[in-house]
Amino acid sequence: xxxxxxxxxxxxxxxxxxxxxxxxxxxxxxxxxxxxxxxxxxxxxxxxxxxxxxxxxxxxxxxxxxxxxxxxxxxxxxxxxxxxxxxxxxxxxxxxxxxxxxxxxxxxxxxxxxxxxxxxxx
Amino acid sequence: xxxxxxxxxxxxxxxxxxxxxxxxxxxxxxxxxxxxxxxxxxxxxxxxxxxxxxxxxxxxxxxxxxxxxxxxxxxxxxxxxxxxxxxxxxxxxxxxxxxxxxxxxxxx
Numbered sequence: 524x525x526x527x528x529x530x531x532x533x534x535x536x537x538x539x540x541x542x543x544x545x546x547x548x549x550x551x552x553x554x555x556x557x558x559x560x561x562x563x564x565x566x567x568x569x570x571x572x573x574x575x576x577x578x579x580x581x582x583x584x585x586x587x588x589x590x591x592x593x594x595x596x597x598x599x600x601x602x603x604x605x606x607x608x609x610x611x612x613x614x615x616x617x618x619x620x621x622x623x624x625x626x627x628x629x630x631x632x633x634x635x636x637x638x639x640x641x642x643x644x645x
Numbered sequence: 646x647x648x649x650x651x652x653x654x655x656x657x658x659x660x661x662x663x664x665x666x667x668x669x670x671x672x673x674x675x676x677x678x679x680x681x682x683x684x685x686x687x688x689x690x691x692x693x694x695x696x697x698x699x700x701x702x703x704x705x706x707x708x709x710x711x712x713x714x715x716x717x718x719x720x721x722x723x724x725x726x727x728x729x730x731x732x733x734x735x736x737x738x739x740x741x742x743x744x745x746x747x748x749x750x751x752x753x
Contacts, residue, residue, distance in 0.1 A: 560688075567744060567745075568688065585741075629693065630675070633699065
């Protein structure tokens with residue numbers, strides 16, 4: 524069965540960086556893109572970016588450009604999200620989610636990690 | 646604009662039918678997918694590719710799309726359907742994806 528298992532909760536000071544991992548199992552890792560999505564307390568879902576199956580191509584939401592890096596280790600079937608220059612507004616639950624597409628009109632996120640709470644506080 | 650717009654809150658009487666809508670220019674090009682989010686849980690895919698349900702999602706959930714509007718319909722809403730619902734689709738003007746602001750569904 525498909526599983527996405529994320530790393531545990533993190534606490535960081537403002538200005539620091541955090542790296543969250545997402546280990547995939549139960550499917551061929553290099554057959555799927557992966558997205559990262561976050562949800563701040565009391566707020567909606569926010570798309571952060573996507574990494575391609577080989578890990579060589581990424582696309583980030585403009586809001587996070589320059590602060591976010593998504594990487595992939597195909598040898599361990601693990602994706603990583605690194606966010607730098609953290610501020611209090613980055614306090615959120617961060618999710619990895621698997622991309623599925625069909626034809627040229629349909630994309631969706633079928634499996635989700637359990638989420639990683641990142642708290643930014645001085 | 647590439648934004649997706651949802652009504653912030655909708656309510657429905659137990660057993661009745663409710664429709665949650667999502668509007669945006671990108672929906673003219675790409676189909677929406679819909680996610681149910683309950684407190685403390687990861688999002689759950691409920692509808693994809695216009696009107697397809699993943700395995701395990703009750704058939705009271707259905708989707709539709711017309712022009713710039715996608716809709717999620719729950720026919721015979723149950724108490725366990727009370728949750729936040731988000732639409733999502735690919736942005737037609739850039740290689741990115743967008744979520745709607747979410748709709749809080751209350752089952753009365």
